[in-house]
Amino acid sequence: MKKLLYVASECVPFVKTGGLADVVGALPKEFDKEYWDIRVVIPDYTCIPPQYRDNFHYVCNFNMGVGPYIGEKYVGVMEYEYMGIKYYFIDNLEYFECFYPYGDTRYDIEKFTFFDKAVLSMLPVIDFKPDLIHCHDWQTGLIPVYLKTEFQSNPFFWGIKSMMTIHNLKFQGIWDVKTIQGLSGLPMDLFTPDKLEFNKAGNMLKGGLVYADYITTVSDTYANEIQTPYFGEGLDGLLSSRHFDMKGIVNGIDYIAYDPNTDMSIYKNYDKTNFRNYKKVNKTRLQEDLDLAVDDKKYMIGLISRLTDQKGLDLINYCIEGIVDDFTQLVVIGTGESQYENMFRHYAWKYPDRVSANICYDENLARKLYAAADAFLMPSRFEPCGLTQLISFRYGTVPIVRETGGLRDTVEPYNEYENTGDGFSFSNYNGDELLNTVNYSKSIFFDTRSNWNKMVERGMNKDYSWANSKGSYEELYNYLIGE
Numbered sequence: 001m002k003k004l005l006y007v008a009s010e011c012v013p014f015v016k017t018g019g020l021a022d023v024v025g026a027l028p029k030e031f032d033k034e035y036w037d038i039r040v041v042i043p044d045y046t047c048i049p050p051q052y053r054d055n056f057h058y059v060c061n062f063n064m065g066v067g068p069y070i071g072e073k074y075v076g077v078m079e080y081e082y083m084g085i086k087y088y089f090i091d092n093l094e095y096f097e098c099f100y101p102y103g104d105t106r107y108d109i110e111k112f113t114f115f116d117k118a119v120l121s122m123l124p125v126i127d128f129k130p131d132l133i134h135c136h137d138w139q140t141g142l143i144p145v146y147l148k149t150e151f152q153s154n155p156f157f158w159g160i161k162s163m164m165t166i167h168n169l170k171f172q173g174i175w176d177v178k179t180i181q182g183l184s185g186l187p188m189d190l191f192t193p194d195k196l197e198f199n200k201a202g203n204m205l206k207g208g209l210v211y212a213d214y215i216t217t218v219s220d221t222y223a224n225e226i227q228t229p230y231f232g233e234g235l236d237g238l239l240s241s242r243h244f245d246m247k248g249i250v251n252g253i254d255y256i257a258y259d260p261n262t263d264m265s266i267y268k269n270y271d272k273t274n275f276r277n278y279k280k281v282n283k284t285r286l287q288e289d290l291d292l293a294v295d296d297k298k299y300m301i302g303l304i305s306r307l308t309d310q311k312g313l314d315l316i317n318y319c320i321e322g323i324v325d326d327f328t329q330l331v332v333i334g335t336g337e338s339q340y341e342n343m344f345r346h347y348a349w350k351y352p353d354r355v356s357a358n359i360c361y362d363e364n365l366a367r368k369l370y371a372a373a374d375a376f377l378m379p380s381r382f383e384p385c386g387l388t389q390l391i392s393f394r395y396g397t398v399p400i401v402r403e404t405g406g407l408r409d410t411v412e413p414y415n416e417y418e419n420t421g422d423g424f425s426f427s428n429y430n431g432d433e434l435l436n437t438v439n440y441s442k443s444i445f446f447d448t449r450s451n452w453n454k455m456v457e458r459g460m461n462k463d464y465s466w467a468n469s470k471g472s473y474e475e476l477y478n479y480l481i482g483e
């Protein structure tokens, strides 16, 4: 039996702010339990819904010091089994009492430094020695570092491998060296440019990328892109130097959780045989609920996203008046930077029958929109993988994307001559290209509906369940651990 520990800052169904939580929630369940013992550990945030948190079981507790800035503190370990997977939760109310897992960057760095050391310290106490620790994003970046340095004084940790998955290179956990050294207690000689130092500051993700035995990211194209200065966020040199130990594995989505035929949140269930009739029902019911003009002939474009620079929203600002004509509606669900929240509020005020701005995080409403929309807009500046285009395929909604990262790897552009492809895409980060592409999609939607429907069908026939990607992870785990 091979033993793995996943470490992350969020995981579905307990806490989610983005795609990372979907991945950490879905992937461990895919593995055959006869051969793989995969456990997951996240912080015991008080914002985890009581339906789960009230049922956590106490496992153990101990006191732990981290660096000179973090004195001895209580570490509790809680446990919960869900759909056959064992989850651990690191309990410390001082750090994890919250409404939302992230906040002030300096404080986030402190609490995840504490979390990283607590995770490793917990292992001998619960007597679980994983063959490999699979770390996700900057919040877990110090684990490979501690594992290869301080914890090597304990034979328990000998031979444990680590792997770091980059879900988003934009966030790295950077603060001045003195603070990160003081928080982590790592020796000063690790803060050099070939290890944890980055432009004279300390960088948690960089530590993880230097010390992990292997690095993955969530699509092939993004794996190549981040080795270049434009996408590399200052780490392209390091990533190119490790390119033999690095690979892109595209994410999947949970095909049971996201299934328009069984989804309880949507107005009318459907599948690939009857979407032609039933998606319309979802559209008109959503139009009613959102006070848009009710007309099943309108072209409804959806956008569900964190509202940040990454997502290409300035391109939408540039051409939205061209997008929302008399026959087209744009429905947005998202939260994030106030400039974008206000931008969409403004257009919803200006075009109340055409634009609906839902500035909120609402899983139910999001599912209703995946089911109702004809097309889904994702003009990202960069996109490590992107899950929303995959969910769109599953719900028969045609993605319109910019060709970057995982969007390039998962959306095949429509070719009207050969009648192939399952979405629309454009290559340059440019508002006119976006508008041209949306206009082209409109012409296919309004003028050749049978071709449009075939495109929808091709998207629904795609398999972006975890089955494929799980195989690639399994191969990699076996390679790292040994058969």
Ligand code: ADP
Pocket (backbone or CB within 6 Å): 017, 018, 019, 020, 022, 304, 305, 306, 333, 334, 335, 360, 361, 362, 363, 366, 385, 386, 387, 388, 389, 391
């Ligand atoms: P990222 O990880 O960059 O935020 P992804 O496309 O990988 O983007 O994943 C986003 C996930 O979060 C999807 O499951 C999407 O449906 C969900 N999501 C994003 N914003 C919202 C929102 N405002 N309400 C509900 N779900 C949302």
